[in-house]
Amino acid sequence: MTGGSQTTAAWLADELEAGRTTSVEVTQRHLDRIADVDGQVHAFLHVDAEGALEQAAASDARRADGAPRSALDGVPIAVKDVLATRGLPTTCGSKILEGWIPPYDATVVRRLREAGLPILGKTNMDEFAMGSSTEHSAYGPTRNPWDLDRIPGGSGGGSAAAVAAYEAPLAIGTDTGGSIRQPGAVTGTVGVKPTYGGVSRYGLVALANSLDQAGPVTRTVLDAALLHEVVGGHDPLDSTSIDQPVPALVDAVRQGATGDLSGVRIGVVTELGGEGYQAGVLTRFQESVDLMVKAGAEVVEVSCPSFVHALATYYLILPAEASSNLAKFDAMRYGLRVVPEGSPSAEDVMRATRDAGFGDEVKRRIILGTYALSSGYYDAYYGQAQKVRTLITRDFEAAFGQADVLVSPTAPTTAFKLGEKLDDPLAMYLNDLATIPANLSGVPGISVPSGLADEDGLPTGIQILAPTMADDRVYRVGAALEALLLDKWGAPLLDRATGLEGAP
Amino acid sequence: MPDTPPTAGGASISREQVAHLADLARIDLSDAELDHLAPQLSVILESIASIQGVAGDDIPPTSHPVPLTNVFRDDVVVPGLTPEEALSGAPEAEQQRFSVPRILGEEQ
Numbered sequence: 245m246t247g248g249s250q251t252t253a254a255w256l257a258d259e260l261e262a263g264r265t266t267s268v269e270v271t272q273r274h275l276d277r278i279a280d281v282d283g284q285v286h287a288f289l290h291v292d293a294e295g296a297l298e299q300a301a302a303s304d305a306r307r308a309d310g311a312p313r314s315a316l317d318g319v320p321i322a323v324k325d326v327l328a329t330r331g332l333p334t335t336c337g338s339k340i341l342e343g344w345i346p347p348y349d350a351t352v353v354r355r356l357r358e359a360g361l362p363i364l365g366k367t368n369m370d371e372f373a374m375g376s377s378t379e380h381s382a383y384g385p386t387r388n389p390w391d392l393d394r395i396p397g398g399s400g401g402g403s404a405a406a407v408a409a410y411e412a413p414l415a416i417g418t419d420t421g422g423s424i425r426q427p428g429a430v431t432g433t434v435g436v437k438p439t440y441g442g443v444s445r446y447g448l449v450a451l452a453n454s455l456d457q458a459g460p461v462t463r464t465v466l467d468a469a470l471l472h473e474v475v476g477g478h479d480p481l482d483s484t485s486i487d488q489p490v491p492a493l494v495d496a497v498r499q500g501a502t503g504d505l506s507g508v509r510i511g512v513v514t515e516l517g518g519e520g521y522q523a524g525v526l527t528r529f530q531e532s533v534d535l536m537v538k539a540g541a542e543v544v545e546v547s548c549p550s551f552v553h554a555l556a557t558y559y560l561i562l563p564a565e566a567s568s569n570l571a572k573f574d575a576m577r578y579g580l581r582v583v584p585e586g587s588p589s590a591e592d593v594m595r596a597t598r599d600a601g602f603g604d605e606v607k608r609r610i611i612l613g614t615y616a617l618s619s620g621y622y623d624a625y626y627g628q629a630q631k632v633r634t635l636i637t638r639d640f641e642a643a644f645g646q647a648d649v650l651v652s653p654t655a656p657t658t659a660f661k662l663g664e665k666l667d668d669p670l671a672m673y674l675n676d677l678a679t680i681p682a683n684l685s686g687v688p689g690i691s692v693p694s695g696l697a698d699e700d701g702l703p704t705g706i707q708i709l710a711p712t713m714a715d716d717r718v719y720r721v722g723a724a725l726e727a728l729l730l731d732k733w734g735a736p737l738l739d740r741a742t743g744l745e746g747a748p
Numbered sequence: 749m750p751d752t753p754p755t756a757g758g759a760s761i762s763r764e765q766v767a768h769l770a771d772l773a774r775i776d777l778s779d780a781e782l783d784h785l786a787p788q789l790s791v792i793l794e795s796i797a798s799i800q801g802v803a804g805d806d807i808p809p810t811s812h813p814v815p816l817t818n819v820f821r822d823d824v825v826v827p828g829l830t831p832e833e834a835l836s837g838a839p840e841a842e843q844q845r846f847s848v849p850r851i852l853g854e855e856q
Contacts, residue, residue: 346837556798580839598773628799628800684813
């Protein structure tokens with residue numbers, strides 16, 4: 245019952261509302277599924293069976309009283325381990341935070357609790373969200389439910405794999421350069437990066453403040469909209485939070501689900517395709533574009549010339565911000581403390597702790613950021629990156645003058661083999677080629693499954709981007725494409741995942 | 749990964765530079781780690797060096813995707829963490845305070 249395409253969050257919410265099941269039943273089924281398959285998948289770093297069942301029982305009591313707190317009251321969820329959860333370990337996939345139990349909830353987590361969603365546990369991730377494969381987790385990689393020898397994407401591979409393996413109907417991810425969308429693409433699931441500032445960052449352990457954004461990880465576009473409406477909106481605790489109402493996302497999905505795209509202008513970005521993209525990814529992408537045209541959309545080709553510099557811009561801005569953010573891991577107030585022999589000073593303790601507590605990728609990026617911010621290099625690198633960021637935003641503005649949404653493949657390839665790019669940072673960085681521009685500019689984006697690549701039978705994704713605060717557009721077009729593809733396939737893509745024994 | 753020779757544009761990073769940067773970033777890197785990380789950092793740096801000179805002087809920098817200024821909240825007291833909560837993750841605590849190693853070096 246946890247398996248099978250009918251078990252969407254929206255369907256579970258309907259079953260709960262109609263009294264045909266209980267949150268305790270639903271939550272227990274997902275905990276059982278985790279017990280059955282997570283040994284293979286390793287999507288979770290921590291499972292809170294007791295807490296989740298208590299929250300489920302409380303939800304059932306509310307439903308029995310006719311007072312559910314939200315449409316999703318009682319539908320369980322998994323949370324990426326980068327969000328602070330009061331009373332539950334929060335490690336960010338790092339040894340430096342092993343065993344840390346935050347004394348407070350992130351705003352996203354507080355909103356989940358207030359809406360009555362039982363929290364199943366915390367999901368695996370690349371250390372401090374640095375990576376595209378979840379292999380940089382200090383606690384071992386997550387595996388792709390389509391093929392256990394392959395990566396589930398990253399940094400939020402745990403959240404995507406949990407949802408793809410039916411261990412959770414919903415999950416929260418965070419997206420700094422594609423960490424929600426790229427795992428969605430390679431696991432055949434849906435992921436949304438909201439407009440920057442659309443979802444509070446309070447309690448989200450910062451990788452790069454000006455790029456980070458939390459959002460939904462789900463199996464359907466409707467489920468993403470339902471979850472987005474729960475966690476989105478202004479938060480006074482985050483000074484970068486946008487003080488405007490969240491657009492009507494569920495309504496946008498219902499409009500899109502009719503499959504009619506008449507009058508919608510779809511812009512295909514010249515720079516996000518072609519060389520470097522796997523043939524099967526491009527074939528499925530073109531097929532999706534053709535379907536949207538058949539449904540009434542008008543297609544225009546748009547050029548965003550500065551996008552060719554997006555990767556370099558990102559790998560200056562992100563390490564610069566990360567090296568500053570991670571300075572707080574100083575072995576004094578929380579987290580790991582390693583004390584060298586003799587009579588070490590606080591600084592000696594700091595150095596030893598940071599060497600022992602951080603993994604290779606974190607060290608690489610801290611050093612790169614320290615370099616980019618050094619006097620003498622600042623203008624040539626960081627200052628220049630900030631200017632190119634302006635050019636990228638101008639490209640988006642010009643493109644959105646010609647098109648309502650922009651589309652591209654989400655990731656240039658399907659899931660690669662574990663270990664294949666682990667020690668080749670540049671090859672790893674290229675996975676985020678298509679997703680990074682949205683973070684640099686703050687615009688919202690969704691990744692929707694677009695099929696299986698002919699050459700390897702693995703999932704591919706299409707990315708749909710919209711202007712800042714027009715998140716409803718990515719939901720409308722995403723839902724339309726999802727409906728058109730479902731009609732073509734006859735069943736959800738995930739029904740064809742065969743990586744897990746006895747699944748789904 | 750092979751060693752990458754320094755390029756003319758200076759878009760390369762030596763083992764000594766990496767050691768210095770690690771020192772600035774308060775990370776004790778072992779010799780083995782320096783051998784491993786320095787060439788990788790050179791490759792990354794070479795690839796991002798292409799950004800130099802892309803934007804002219806007339807282009808304003810962007811620090812933040814959605815610029816906001818003067819974000820204030822009402823000046824009212826709100827509950828905070830208790831001392832016990834604030835200290836709950838401390839490696840060492842004493843008398844409701846964070847207990848830390850000596851803060852001065854031997855030479856100071």
